[in-house]
Amino acid sequence: MKKIKVMSVFGTRPEAIKMAPLVKVLENDERFDSIVCVTAQHREMLDSVLKMFKIKPQYDLNIMAHGQTIVDISNKVLKGVDEIIKICNPHIVLVHGDTSTTFNAALAAFYNKVPVGHIEAGLRSYDMYSPFPEEGNRKLTGVITTLHFAPTKTNEENLLFEGINKEKIYVTGNTVIDALLSVVDRNHVFEEIVLNNIDFENKKIILLTTHRRENWGDPMKNIFNAIIELVNRNKDVEVVFPMHKNPSIRELAYKYFNEYKQRIHLIEPLEYVEFANLMAKVHLIMTDSGGIQEEAPALGKPVMVLRTETERPEAVESGTVKLAGVEKDRIVNVADKLINDKKAYESMTQSANPYGDGMACSRIVEIIAENFM
Numbered sequence: 001m002k003k004i005k006v007m008s009v010f011g012t013r014p015e016a017i018k019m020a021p022l023v024k025v026l027e028n029d030e031r032f033d034s035i036v037c038v039t040a041q042h043r044e045m046l047d048s049v050l051k052m053f054k055i056k057p058q059y060d061l062n063i064m065a066h067g068q069t070i071v072d073i074s075n076k077v078l079k080g081v082d083e084i085i086k087i088c089n090p091h092i093v094l095v096h097g098d099t100s101t102t103f104n105a106a107l108a109a110f111y112n113k114v115p116v117g118h119i120e121a122g123l124r125s126y127d128m129y130s131p132f133p134e135e136g137n138r139k140l141t142g143v144i145t146t147l148h149f150a151p152t153k154t155n156e157e158n159l160l161f162e163g164i165n166k167e168k169i170y171v172t173g174n175t176v177i178d179a180l181l182s183v184v185d186r187n188h189v190f191e192e193i194v195l196n197n198i199d200f201e202n203k204k205i206i207l208l209t210t211h212r213r214e215n216w217g218d219p220m221k222n223i224f225n226a227i228i229e230l231v232n233r234n235k236d237v238e239v240v241f242p243m244h245k246n247p248s249i250r251e252l253a254y255k256y257f258n259e260y261k262q263r264i265h266l267i268e269p270l271e272y273v274e275f276a277n278l279m280a281k282v283h284l285i286m287t288d289s290g291g292i293q294e295e296a297p298a299l300g301k302p303v304m305v306l307r308t309e310t311e312r313p314e315a316v317e318s319g320t321v322k323l324a325g326v327e328k329d330r331i332v333n334v335a336d337k338l339i340n341d342k343k344a345y346e347s348m349t350q351s352a353n354p355y356g357d358g359m360a361c362s363r364i365v366e367i368i369a370e371n372f373m
Contacts, residue, residue: 004033007088008037008093008094009105010096010102011100014291016049018176019119019175023036023055024055026365037105038050039061052183052273074104081109092368094117098138098141099134100137102137106144107140109144115147117149118147120150129214147367148168148169149172152173155171175360175364177356184276188273190274192267194267195240198265200282204234204236205281205282208286208287210244211289214307216249223286224252226328227264230335230336231263243269286304290312293315294353294355301349304331304334304335305324306331320352320353
């Protein structure tokens with residue numbers, strides 16, 4: 001039987017987490033010849049995910065360099081993936097989401113007249129500069145995609161609105177749920193010692209993550225001031241902040257939180273298994289991340305989005321996510337209610353997760369087989 005050559009391209013930690021379970025399904029299906037190309041747009045964080053899921057890429061562009069720009073990344077990915085496509089001659093190139101790796105790998109496939117499969121297609125904020133450059137990347141990728149794997153009906157509707165052929169859109173759920181459910185363990189013991197010493201049972205622990213470019217500067221100062229006020233108002237609240245590697249974010253965090261070391265725990269970025277199990281234990285999550293808006297509801301955790309808009313409106317509509325913005329007073333008010341109003345809290349924890357059941361990868365593989373067998 002002639003095998004279908006599927007080339008999966010990804011370069012950042014979030015992409016790797018969401019693509020890893022799909023790669024594993026492809027590797028274990030005799031109908032496919034699975035080819036993995038990583039760009040290493042994020043080197044260290046990418047490698048940890050590859051190791052965890054036991055994925056050995058056949059090709060590694062290793063593009064990460066200190067101080068490089070979006071243009072630098074784009075040039076390296078476009079040229080590198082183009083060369084690999086010419087060597088491998090795949091039937092389809094799979095990309096994920098909205099990174100610079102995503103768009104430029106898709107563009108390389110398009111230039112070689114190789115079909116593109118876009119995992120997590122159809123997300124839209126409808127503000128081209130927020131998130132930047134992700135909104136542009138995902139829209140541009142959609143234009144040259146052959147098979148659109150949309151996590152939700154809302155994503156499908158976005159694509160239909162933009163004129164995408166309905167027959168090429170498939171609602172699959174999100175692969176991140178597949179990944180998440182495979183690693184969460186209620187008996188998990190953390191490698192990060194600080195986390196093992198936190199009283200998750202009797203304290204209301206908030207997990208904070210913030211790193212997006214549009215939140216640099218005053219928005220992040222507002223977020224940090226809100227955290228300080230929440231800790232001062234609520235004696236049973238503690239905060240865990242895995243700090244992004246960006247030096248500016250870390251410097252600001254140390255400056256604002258230095259006096260609150262007993263209640264605000266600044267830790268290094270966590271490996272995926274550690275982070276997933278931390279999400280499962282905390283009371284509330286405050287984030288500007290996109291992926292966490294999908295993952296946390298699967299664990300029954302309320303999410304406050306520290307942004308002014310979200311490309312995941314179905315989470316807001318389902319009640320699992322609240323848009324808290326980036327103004328201090330609003331962040332404090334939304335969080336304070338979830339900390340102290342049991343009914344408001346439970347209304348979020350009991351809402352259904354709109355992002356899937358953990359079977360997205362199996363659906364995607366079958367769709368590829370139907371189109372290429």
